[in-house]
Amino acid sequence: xxxxxxxxxxxxxxxxxxxxxxxxxxxxxLDVRAGEIVALIGANGAGKSTLMMTVFGRxxxxxxxxxxxxxxxxxxxxxxxxxxxxxxAPEGRRIFxxxxxxxxxxxxxxxxEASAADHAVDLERVLGxxxxxxxxxxxxxxxxxxxxxxxxxIGRALMMRPRxxxxxxxxxxxxxxxxxxxxxxxxxxxxxxxLTVLIxxxxxxxxxxxxxxxxxxxxxxxxLSGEGRELLQRPxxxxxxxxxGRQRA
Amino acid sequence: xxxxxxxxHSAAPPHGFAFILRRALISAAIAxxxxxxxxxxxxxxxxxxxxxxxxxFGDLAALVGAVFVGSIIVELIRTFLGPVEIARRVPDGLxxxxxxxxRFAVPALLVFAVLIPxxxxxxxxxxxxxxxxxTYVMLGWGLNIVVGLxxxxxxxxxxxxxxxxxxxxxxxxxxxxxxxxxxxxxxxLAAFWGMMLGFPVLRLKGDYLAIVTLAFGEIIRIVLLNxxxxxxxxxxxxxxPRPTAFGIPLTAGPDGLAARLGIPFSxxxxxxxxxxxxxxLALLTxxxxxxxxxxxxxxxxxxxxxxxxxCRALGINTVVTKLTAFALGAMFGGxxxxxxxxxxxxISPESFSFQESALVLAIVVLGxxxxxxGVALAAVAMIGGFELFRGFDQYRMLVFGVAMVLxxxxxxxxxxxxxxxxxxxARRDAIAADLVKEGHG
Numbered sequence: 087x088x089x090x091x092x093x094x095x096x097x098x099x100x101x102x103x104x105x106x107x108x109x110x111x112x113x114x115x116l117d118v119r120a121g122e123i124v125a126l127i128g129a130n131g132a133g134k135s136t137l138m139m140t141v142f143g144r145x146x147x148x149x150x151x152x153x154x155x156x157x158x159x160x161x162x163x164x165x166x167x168x169x170x171x172x173x174x175a176p177e178g179r180r181i182f183x184x185x186x187x188x189x190x191x192x193x194x195x196x197x198x199e200a201s202a203a204d205h206a207v208d209l210e211r212v213l214g215x216x217x218x219x220x221x222x223x224x225x226x227x228x229x230x231x232x233x234x235x236x237x238x239x240i241g242r243a244l245m246m247r248p249r250x251x252x253x254x255x256x257x258x259x260x261x262x263x264x265x266x267x268x269x270x271x272x273x274x275x276x277x278x279x280x281l282t283v284l285i286x287x288x289x290x291x292x293x294x295x296x297x298x299x300x301x302x303x304x305x306x307x308x309x310l311s312g313e314g315r316e317l318l319q320r321p322x323x324x325x326x327x328x329x330x331g332r333q334r335a
Numbered sequence: 336x337x338x339x340x341x342x343x344h345s346a347a348p349p350h351g352f353a354f355i356l357r358r359a360l361i362s363a364a365i366a367x368x369x370x371x372x373x374x375x376x377x378x379x380x381x382x383x384x385x386x387x388x389x390x391x392f393g394d395l396a397a398l399v400g401a402v403f404v405g406s407i408i409v410e411l412i413r414t415f416l417g418p419v420e421i422a423r424r425v426p427d428g429l430x431x432x433x434x435x436x437x438r439f440a441v442p443a444l445l446v447f448a449v450l451i452p453x454x455x456x457x458x459x460x461x462x463x464x465x466x467x468x469x470t471y472v473m474l475g476w477g478l479n480i481v482v483g484l485x486x487x488x489x490x491x492x493x494x495x496x497x498x499x500x501x502x503x504x505x506x507x508x509x510x511x512x513x514x515x516x517x518x519x520x521x522x523x524l525a526a527f528w529g530m531m532l533g534f535p536v537l538r539l540k541g542d543y544l545a546i547v548t549l550a551f552g553e554i555i556r557i558v559l560l561n562x563x564x565x566x567x568x569x570x571x572x573x574x575x576p577r578p579t580a581f582g583i584p585l586t587a588g589p590d591g592l593a594a595r596l597g598i599p600f601s602x603x604x605x606x607x608x609x610x611x612x613x614x615x616l617a618l619l620t621x622x623x624x625x626x627x628x629x630x631x632x633x634x635x636x637x638x639x640x641x642x643x644x645x646c647r648a649l650g651i652n653t654v655v656t657k658l659t660a661f662a663l664g665a666m667f668g669g670x671x672x673x674x675x676x677x678x679x680x681x682i683s684p685e686s687f688s689f690q691e692s693a694l695v696l697a698i699v700v701l702g703x704x705x706x707x708x709g710v711a712l713a714a715v716a717m718i719g720g721f722e723l724f725r726g727f728d729q730y731r732m733l734v735f736g737v738a739m740v741l742x743x744x745x746x747x748x749x750x751x752x753x754x755x756x757x758x759x760x761a762r763r764d765a766i767a768a769d770l771v772k773e774g775h776g
Contacts, residue, residue, distance in 0.1 A: 142648065168650035180645040182638050189758045193638050196631040197650035224756065246649065 095120045095250055095282055096141070096172075101150035103140045110136040112306040113150065118250065123276050123283040125297035125314060127290040127327060133306040134286040135177050138252050142167050142174065154250070168197060173248035175239040177255055183228030187219055190227050190238055194245030205245070212241040215271050233264035240268065244275070251275075253285045257292065265289070269296050290327035294318045302327075355414070359406040366402035370395055441708060448614060452607040462606045466613055466678065468718045470671055473617035475698040475710040477667030480624055482696065483705035484633065485660035486640025488545045491532070491552025492695055495525040495665035497559060497687035499672025504572040504682055505565070514578040518673050525669020526662040528555075533661035537654055540643075552692050559684040571683025578677045580608060609678050616674060620667045621707055627663075628757045636660050637705075637757070701742060703749025712750050 096118040103111040110133045118124045128134050140147050142164045152160045159167055168174075173194070182190050191212060195205045213220040216237040222230060227238060236256055243251055253272070257265040269292055275281040287293035294300045297314040302323065310317065317323055375395040381387040448469075455461040474496065481489045502521040506512045512520075536547050559566045566572065579585065583592045585605040593600035627633040635656045638646050646653055676682050698717050702709030720738070724731040746752060 144647075164647035165650050165652045168648055174648050176645065176648055180642050180648070182641040182645065184641055184754060185634075185637060186756045186758065189634065189637075189756060192758045193634060193649055196634060242649070 093120070094118060095155055096284065097151075097153040098137070098141070099151045099153075101137070101140060101152065102148040103136055103145050104148055105136075105145060110145070110306055111140060114303075114306070114308055116301055116308065118282060118284050120282050121276070121280045122299065123272070123285065123297045123314075125290075125293040125300040126284065126286045126303060127288065127293055127300060128303035129326075130288070132303040134303055135254055136306075137303070138174065138176075138254055138284070138286055141172070141252070168246070171198070171246055171249045172252065173243035173246040173250070174252040175236070175243045175254065175256060177258075179235045179239040181227040181230075181235050181238050181242065184226055186224055186226055187230070187238055188223045190242050191219075191245050194242040197246045200247060208245050208247065212244050215244075215274065216241055233260050233268070236260060236264075236268060237271075240271070248281070250282045250284065253283065255286055255288060257287060257289045265292065272296060288327075290323065291318070294323075355407055355410040358410055359403050362406040363399050363403040366399045367395075370398050374398055437708075444708075444711070452610050456603065456607070459603065459606065462603070462610060464719070464722055466606070466610050468715055469610070469613040469617050470675060470678075471695065471698060471718050472711050472714040473613065473620050473671045473674075474668060474695045475702065475714050476617065476620040476624060476707065477664050477671065478695050479664075479699050479702075479705065479707070479710050480627075480636070480667070481660050481664035482699050483710070484624070484628070484640065485636040485657065487536075487657065487660060488541065488548070489661075489664070490545050490549035490689075490692055490696065491555070492548075492664070492668055493687045493689070493691040494532070494552040494555035495529060495668030496672040496675065496691065497555055497684070498525045498528050498665075499669030500676040500682045500687070501559060501566060501572070501672075502669065503673035503676045504575045507576045508572060508574060513582070514576065514673070514677055515581065518670060521673035522666040522669045525672065526666040529661040529663075529665025529668075530658050532665075533658040537657060549689065549692075552687075552689060556684050556687050556689075559687070566684075569683060569685075571681060571685075573681040575676050575680050575682065577605065577680065578608070578612065609674075613671075613674055613678075616670050620670075623663075623667075624707060632656070632659060634757060697739070701739065701749055703746075703751040703753070705754050706749065706751040709749055709751030716750075 094117040096116075098114055098116040101111050101114045101116075102109065114133075114137060116124075116126070116137070126134050126137065136145065139145065141152055141159075143162055144164055147160050150160070151158060154167075154170055154172060157170075159170065162170075182193065185193070191209060192205075195208065198204075200208070213223075218234055219237055219241055222234060227235065230238060240251075240253065240256065256268050256272075260268070272283055272285070273296060276283055285293055285297065294314040294317050300312065300314045300317045301308050302310040302317070310320070310323070312320075375390060375392055376388055377391055378386055378388040448465075451465050452462060455465075474492070477495075478489065478492045481487050481492070499521040502524045503514070503517045506517045506520060507514065532548065532551050536544050539547060560568055562568070577585065580592050583595060584590065585592050585608055587600040588594065591600060593604060624633075628637070635646065635651045636659075638649070638651065639653060639656050639660075643653055646656070675686070679686075694717065698713045699710055701717065702711070702713035720735065721731070724734050727734055742750070
């Protein structure tokens with residue numbers, strides 16, 4: 087990283103969102119700078135996924151501001167947010183089960199205006215990152231294992247040539263080995279291609295090891311933030327998310 | 336119903352005699368309850384208008400007995416065979432043979448379709464039936480865009496068929512426009528109404544969408560029925576001009592096509608012309624669908640069927656995607672409607688009842704959602720089958736219902752349940768739907 091901090095790519099200020107009368111986000115501030123991996127950790131129901139979804143316009147922001155690359159995107163509809171090349175691997179993966187792996191990846195490519203040749207290059211890159219998808223290109227998405235589906239969801243997002251990749255709980259329900267493969271892939275993407283990543287995770291240990299910076303969310307509010315490794319050392323984090331919860335990987 | 340679950344296919348379940356007997360008794364009891372009043376008591380209006388009834392307990396006993404014995408036989412067969420998974424039992428060689436057959440089936444069917452008027456030139460009945468079947472093939476393909484590809488359950492498709500038919504009928508009888516000008520207009524008007532339906536139902540899916548589309552279909556029919564001044568109400572519109580071969584009438588007169596070609600006139604010429612017209616229209620629908628499936632909009636339709644939220648996250652405008660699906664499906668329905676009007680020469684709201692929508696939807700579902708060949712085969716089977724069983728008279732619907740139930744047990748995803756990928760890589764390697772189950776783990 088250079089000395090002068092890069093300008094934030096994604097800026098979230100005083101963001102509020104709610105489901106009916108239940109407030110899910112109570113004034114959240116968050117920055118993601120270009121070339122950074124940022125982890126957002128917190129317990130179930132803290133509002134992590136809601137924050138990600140609010141960036142995409144569903145649910146709508148009640149108050150506050152979301153800006154991407156200097157442009158206000160607070161009230162932009164979902165598909166237009168995506169067209170700014172903010173890609174997401176959403177919660178529950180949401181791949182297209184009856185379509186083949188190749189078609190799923192093509193769906194990501196359709197979102198870009200890149201040429202067919204560029205698509206081929208992108209496809210090679212994604213398949214290089216997740217070789218297991220290469221063996222399954224002609225298989226239907228629904229027949230893949232959970233880990234492969236997660237790889238496909240990330241691969242599909244990468245086919246959009248994202249400027250910002252948002253991952254919602256990529257480790258959910260996966261074996262530790264698969265989780266590590268996926269986290270390694272994210273690290274590679276960040277180091278090699280300078281991809282900016284916002285990752286929402288319950289797996290605080292691995293997420294904070296991966297991330298440059300981290301935010302901790304409790305009840306719709308950011309309670310802590312700082313460097314990933316530094317957060318990992320904090321006693322309150324250790325107590326809340328590590329020792330009481332998951333074992334060290 | 337014994338469920339042939341995948342974890343029991345190694346050994347046949349040990350179904351003892353007691354089990355079979357119990358099953359048969361339950362089936363017989365259900366049959367008794369069902370048929371007690373339907374078969375057991377016969378009611379009729381007597382000569383003075385009073386209700387007379389008599390009992391037919393003998394018939395009832397025979398029926399329940401048949402169900403009992405039949406149930407035992409079915410269970411015995413099932414125990415003997417074990418849970419059958421046909422797909423797994425078919426040897427590879429045969430399966431490869433079948434897939435080769437499928438490759439030849441489409442060109443062979445196409446050639447046969449083109450040759451039908453040549454082969455059956457003397458048999459007016461077969462020609463008429465073929466035209467009817469092709470009309471439903473076209474409607475099936477049109478609805479397939481909406482239901483099969485985009486996954487929008489549309490129970491009011493007949494509305495667009497009606498819009499197309501009335502557009503042609505009104506434009507030609509009022510303004511004297513020719514069929515070839517009215518055909519695209521009918522398509523455009525139907526597409527417009529497709530969008531009109533699309534807008535209010537954008538946020539609906541599944542059952543709710545089905546109900547609203549059903550209502551829409553009924554609204555159109557009831558408007559046609561009641562707007563006397565424009566549509567003639569229940570009397571319909573008659574004297575709709577017959578189609579011309581691009582301006583040359585197919586009549587016996589001196590400027591008819593036959594006279595110009597110097598061949599003796601025959602009324603069959605018009606039938607043959609209509610046949611090729613609907614064949615061309617149906618193939619146009621098919622061609623457009625196949626082309627669109629390989630374009631981003633086609634992929635977007637299919638993705639929309641699978642997961643709307645994911646679609647938006649991929650930058651797809653779901654509003655536009657849904658509306659284009661509705662509009663295009665409706666447009667082909669409109670073409671078919673215009674054809675229907677010119678073939679019949681007379682239309683009335685009676686032809687556009689909900690039953691037509693249900694029939695076309697059944698064709699799409701039976702054919703296997705999204706499969707073009709499946710839809711065509713289902714249309715042939717449904718409409719052709721209907722005619723075939725005409726001799727069975729009152730049992731026709733029964734035979735038909737049984738056939739549909741059996742088909743849905745045998746092939747729950749329709750005749751051709753597999754979906755051909757639209758993105759090809761090095762080799763084409765389609766996987767039959769019944770070989771792989773969806774896993775969400």
